[in-house]
Amino acid sequence: MYDFAYHKPKSVADAAAAVKKASDGKLMSGGMTLIPTLKQRLAHPSDVVDLAGVSDLVGIKVDATGVTIGAMTKHADVASSADVARAIPALAALAGGIGDRQVRNRGTIGGSVANNDPAADYPAALVALGATVTTNERKIAAEDFFKGMFETALKDGEIVTSVSFPTATKAAYMKFPNPASRYAMVGVFVAQTASGPRVAVTGAGPAVFRVKAMEEALAKSWSADAVANVKVPAEGLNSDIHASAEYRAHLVTVMAKRAVAAAG
Amino acid sequence: MSNVSKIGDRVHRKEDRRFLTGTGRYVDDLQLSRCTHAHFLRSPHAHARIKGIDTSKAAASAGVVAVFTGKDTADAKVGGLICGWVVKDKHGVPHKAPGHPAIALDTVRHVGDTVAMVIADTAANARDAADKIEVDYEVLPAIVDLTKALSAGAPQVHSDVPGNLCYDWELGDKAAVDAAFAKAAHVTKIDVVNNRLIPNAMEPRAAAAEYDRGTGNYTLHTTSQNPHVTRLVLSAFVLGIPEHKLRVIAPDVGGGFGSKIFIYAEETLCVWAAGKVGRSIKWTADRSESFMTDAHGRDHVTHAEIAMDKDGKFTGFRIDTIANMGAYLSTFATAVPTYLYGTLLAGQYTTPAIHVNVRAAFTHTTPVDAYRGAGRPEATYLVESIVSKAAREIGVDPAELRKRNFIAPTAFPYQTPVALTYDSGNYVPIIDEAMKLSDYAGFGARQSAAKAKGKLRGIGISSYIEACGLAPSAVVGSLGAGVGQWESAQLRFNPTGNVQVLTGSHSHGQGHETTFAQIVSDKLGVPMDQIEVVHGDTSQVPFGMGTYGSRSLAVGGSAIMKAADKIIAKGKKIAAHLMEAAEADIVFENGTFKVSGTDKNVPLAQAVFAAYVPHNYPIDKVEPGMDENAFYDPSNFTYPSGTQICEVEIDPDTGVVEIVHFVAVDDFGNIVNPMVVEGQVHGGIAQGVGQALMEAAAYDNATGQLLSGSYMDYTMPRADDLPSFTLGYKTTPCPHNPLGVKGCGEAGAIAAPAAVMNAVRDALAQVGAQDRIEMPATPQRVWAAINAR
């Protein structure tokens, strides 16, 4: 780890100011991604601005329209929230399947979406449920937020403050974990939303994507059989020592089928 | 007496208290005064020429004490790292032993090869300075693909090893094998890859070296499985520091699995440099360094054929293997695919003619050496895979085919056609017990039920033999070993009656502190809490050979038994004097000397006290003191055997293999502590399952980069990957050691890969894919096998 200046502001405004002032400032939430990157000397920020002191960013609010989760809320708290489990059970289940116990008790939803790891779980939920990312500057629809591999719509120093998920009449997430890292090798989130069925895939491509053909099939008939014959093209999907693009493409269909069945 | 333990008791481990409460003492825990820290600059390339190296900026960096390159160690005449086992090829010519400098001179030969050593006041400063070293590399083509390493035109790893061939070795009677094949009723052929594994001990390797200018003494604290061997090699071959001026201490060590047997560049350099800079130096590998530089395991490609007569009796077995040595020869690398592999290819069977040819190849990869089982898992995987394949081909149940070919219990000692003489065993009751525990008979119904759910169920058998308890020194010497393989023990009683048991073997997870104490408690009647097992310090314990090859109890435990016999013999003389009886009338029972036929007695503690306070003592016949040494050199290897049966269920949609049931029935000879043995078997099976389904060191063929260089990409088996194991035992005591024990540390890892893979193949046979799968049978590979056309 290289040396850096450390800040622990108490408000979002102070945090934003601290990042702005730094020559190369980095926000830190749970640090589950950032700290290993620093330890391996893959990043060399001048300043690290720790959001752990900003208590406003922690918490879960549930009302009739949906669930809003503060950026600093830990995966474990989403997983164990009775309110989330009632409103969008698939979301609580997804959070409970992230990483391991230690990671779930440090990693945050804000850090996860800001990082936009192609194998992260949350992005699938955001896109399938049509969530909105709120920052200190604006509101961004999930589909506009996730741009590409580790790339988001966030501007330099812009801070994710919360994520709002509308409820869905049906939803489920099926994850095929990478055998080594247990991140999503393929994760499919299906939801019956107010604007119709949505199918979002993480892990398989450079970033989360929707499968329109499956959504159309589900609009005709919400059943596992409806997606069973919808194949996604392997072209453009990730390929590594754990899974070829063809295998990932195949798993998208299998996981989609299982997700629809689980959603009931 | 308070807590005397007996052999066979399920005693809780004495060492667990400190391990579980975080009070173990590992190398990195040491606080040395004025300590400096080393960082090693590693090659980012698999193969490159070092055209120039500029350390000036690093040397001027904050806190830097010294920077050393290969030129410095060459100028100082630091010897190269050695390989301690000479394997002679087909023509009697010793293996090629290319130079292995601790710091690369002008060429780097694998990713992670050592390029420079930086010593600074803190670890961070050392690392900062290393970043400032400028190395001018000319990147050269690399060969990492073992199947191509021996082909014409492959990039050469060492200019003095033409064609990358380290040796071309054979064992067995080729003519007899050819004759058997000429008459065969059926021949089964197989090609297998034994995947390369990365050891992943929980504690990374570490070294802390001290130099005392006043006395000229060096002390090395290091993560070693055999501190005396480390001292011997560093003294006699590499650094030239006399043995009596070098103390090596291996304190608590967090796992080794073989990888901490070897003598590596880092501890060598820390010792040398501590003398150079006159300050203590500490180094602990980070996990990435462990992945790149701990000696890897396995890595074979093999073609084999087995001949049978019309009744399915094996008549001949021929094997052709290429074994990967990596870029340099690690300490015992040459022995693993030869004497620890070729000699085991008879398995549990009476196959009369066997011939094995092994070619060892250099590649631009991390050196390969012994890893839990070392050669024997490779042999077992091959033998048990081909036997199950043969059974399928000739339409005989695989358990039945094994039984037809087992060595009969009356045939021991049994001379195999590949050099070993098996001392004991009784294989049919073992497989019968395993079949009972796995409900082998009910498998068909379970397979049908699975099929109805769309799943593919399979069952697989692995009946292993291993040669462990390394080893009769004369035998290993005749095979090329550079060391003897006896073990030492010392029982050092204190005047107050408690005892230190000093052993030359070393515990890094095996539980010696409990098991060895149990032997002494049982034999001498001393309570467990009065016994302290001491190991790992060359200045405290007699010269010993360390722990590997499932040898500690069979060889080290036997040395303790011998020392205990000497204690009893001496105690009898003292007790006879104290009771005014004839020595011949003294018997020793439950910790007490008795005059037989009377109620006169002297407890051992009283005899010990008399030996240290010899006021009333037979001083003309017996020396004072109660401190006995023993060395034990076994007369043969020990031969644990067993059968594992694994049952799997495959989800054909995803290729995921689930282990639904796992049975292991072992013959370990007598068992000292069943709980410790279970722990060893469980851990071994987990590693074997890891090899079969998950683990693989993957190199990029084009660049030679290690693709599985972290836990993001290297799959370790985890608890939730494994079922609860069902274990059973059948015992034939080892006839040639005083405890009748055989060794249990490696068996799980030796047998499990074949059990799992035979189950996977059995499941895949339902869709005709049984011959399309290699280890590790990852979901992607299983799915691809099912869907290949």
Ligand SMILES: Cc1cc2nc3c(=O)[nH]c(=O)nc-3n(C[C@H](O)[C@H](O)[C@H](O)COP(=O)(O)OP(=O)(O)OC[C@H]3O[C@@H](n4cnc5c(N)ncnc54)[C@H](O)[C@@H]3O)c2cc1C
């Ligand atoms: C062993 C392990 C296993 C894991 N497994 C999984 C898994 O299975 N599935 C999964 O989805 N994830 C997994 N993760 C990742 C985990 O979910 C992390 O918590 C997450 O990626 C980052 O969250 P964090 O709070 O730790 O962010 P940090 O590491 O603190 O930050 C990550 C990045 O986001 C930026 N950032 C942080 N907070 C904000 C904010 N509020 N606004 C703007 N930018 C911000 C930081 O500057 C940094 O670049 C795993 C991580 C580990 C270490």
